Amino acid sequence: MGSVTQRRRDKWKVLLAGAMLAICQGPVSAAPCPAGLIVRQAAPGDMVCVTRENRRRAAADNARAALLWVPGPFGPKTCAMGFVWRQAFAGDVTCVTPDVRAATLKENGNPRGDLDP
Numbered sequence: 001m002g003s004v005t006q007r008r009r010d011k012w013k014v015l016l017a018g019a020m021l022a023i024c025q026g027p028v029s030a031a032p033c034p035a036g037l038i039v040r041q042a043a044p045g046d047m048v049c050v051t052r053e054n055r056r057r058a059a060a061d062n063a064r065a066a067l068l069w070v071p072g073p074f075g076p077k078t079c080a081m082g083f084v085w086r087q088a089f090a091g092d093v094t095c096v097t098p099d100v101r102a103a104t105l106k107e108n109g110n111p112r113g114d115l116d117p
Helices: 004-024 052-063 098-109
Strands: 069-072 075-079
Touching: 052 098
Parallel strands: none
Antiparallel strands: 069 075
16 A cells, blocks of 8 residues: 555645646536526436426436346346336436436437427
8 A cells, every 4th residue: 555645646636637627628608508497417418408306306316226226138227117217318227217208308309498489
């Protein structure tokens, strides 16, 4: 195991790398969504605009994801009976009810959350 001094240096390197990454990525738009909507953030980089209620739903779905996985024909993250993968983004294996998945796919079809004309 390394010395205390080495571990401190390593921590500073990680902090410095994170700060440099944040600077290099440039400014992030403060308001990517129309008024009244916020980004869903079902995963890092998920920028679909939704209501606050739907963002809370996505966060709750994420929090209980592992509770709904069972070993099955699709691997260890097969959904329990009555649940399906959400499909908020490629590779999303969060299990939700079919109606939540339908709502999520509808959100994905209108990522800025613009009102129907």
